[in-house]
Amino acid sequence: MDVNGWWGTHGNDIRRTLFLLFLGQVISFVMSLMSFTSSLLASLGVDTPLTLSFFVYLALSLVYGSIFIYRRQKLQVRWYWYLLIGFADVQGNFLVNQAFQYSSITSVTILDCWTIAWVILLTWYFLGTRYSLWQFFGAAVCVAGLGLVLLSDAGVGGGGGSRPLLGDTFVIMGTLFFALSNVGEEICVKKKDRVEVITMMAISGLLVSICEIAILETKGIASVKWSPEIVREPESAVLTNVTAVFSHLINSPFFSQILAFAGFAFAGFLFYTFVPFLLKMSGATLFNLSLLTSDMWAVVIRIFFYKQEVDWLYYVAFGLVGIGLVVYSKTEKALDSAPAIGDGSQYQILDEECRDARNDDVGDRS
Template sequence: MNSAKYGGGIWRVLYVVLLGQLVSFSMALMSFNASLSANLGVNAPFTLGFCSYLSITLVFGTVFLYRRQKLQISWYWYILLAFVDVQGSFLGLCLVLLSDSGVGGGGGSNPILGDVLVIAGTCFFGLSNVGEEYVVKKVGRVEVLAMFGAFGMLVSIMEMYPLSLKGRSIFERKSLAVAPWNQAVILTFVGFGIAGFMFCSLTPLVLEASGATLFNLSLLTADMWAVVIRVLIYHQKVDWLYYVSFLFVGIGLIIYSKTEKYPSEVSKLENADTERQYKLLPEEAVRE
């Protein structure tokens, strides 16, 4: 990490941790809006994702076109990255929508399928995060987010229709056609788009400042932020252990951020070792 840009010592740690928590909070907002849309009778995970990618494209795509930049990475790599991210987002959102809309009941009739979906979604998210970290550190976030949003929209549109699950039709075209389009439903889609924009625009900053490991560790608090949101909106009561666990996760993130070696620090240490070796060589030559 560039110490001139982020500061040193405790300020750098606070910057990284707080930035990660903003990403985690935005992810909790996405889950909340997805859950709310399911409760209102709309089950459309790809359409929700489309709103997120649309907001990213409108902002960063405009900036990219204004700068008249040329792609520094081939477009097909962005298609692959967008495809992986869309699948991970779908398997995360699909579980939220199915559980909140009551599909399959609450008895957990097919736990193996649920485990497979969770594992698959985690794998897709891991691949997406590592790939995004690589391209962000190589070309910057404007190009990455512009192409990421554009191809994410394209993949989402292509996958909105041919889906079914155990004989239950979850074609989004039909779901959207029969959806009760009122102000509350529209606000959930708008809210998801804004939260998705926050998540995607802040993610490259975390990946650039720290890396995919700390990014995924920061997301451990997303469920806790979701509890906080439900407490504030629905006035639900939660056990005090939630707050204790939140505290412990935060302490763990601070410890990890404090002890993590960033790329710039590693390069400085390597350069220092190299300079030390070069300084010793003449002295050794004189002694010989």
């Protein structure tokens, strides 16, 4: 067998698959950092999911908005499409985070897999994406791997939460909004400029977050105790030492809150920066399948910070998800070359919007 010839034929496909898998796991790990910092804030008594998203959208708007303004280019997609995508993204974040207040973490994680089903339906209907039996098999293997993690975490009961039905409803609604956001972003990023997509989505999310914070979260922000509580005993001999003061500040709830907010914003910035790359090269389905490993990365983080032991099922689960991702991404490459995917019909609505915008500009100049 000619190894060089085989590698020359299949080398690009293998490198592409490995890169997609690596990028998906980077995004998954970043998402687990977001979950960790969010749970840390919840343990500190901070219940402000919209405010957390606000700082992420603000950072994205400042960085990518500056690049977009520097380019001085006009929008290639009408602004209200981005407003709809940003609105859906904010609602998904809010509903899923809010579900933890009413339902168990096991139920939320299981129902969060509904995003994959919604994405498959939406991409099939709006994008004309064709899925093979092997792709469905790969997706099923990924979900089975996550099921092992939940089995290990849940034990016998798993906890039901205070109002599980309400919490589960929030999760299902949130996954639908996430799917709408992912598919909308995939449509835009595959045909238009990535910087424009991130900028307009961030600005839209920022505006929606501001409006909803003013309506829904003012009491939650007011209830947060921001005082560092470091100088309540100025005569204390311990606090007279500069090192002890610094140590007291580091271990204070105030510093933990600030660090968690900053960590969430940084992780969120990386998350929304990397996501368009994966959506452009692959699609929303592989993106959501890759996110299934975020729970396992969260376990790694808990081991590092809290020295927790890991059940053997986690290793089996990680392997299953990896196998499912390989099966799905390898089959997806074969389908990408199908004429139905490349004929541009799935982008007809957005292309018509762009042509209308250009005609409007011509009419204005005349």
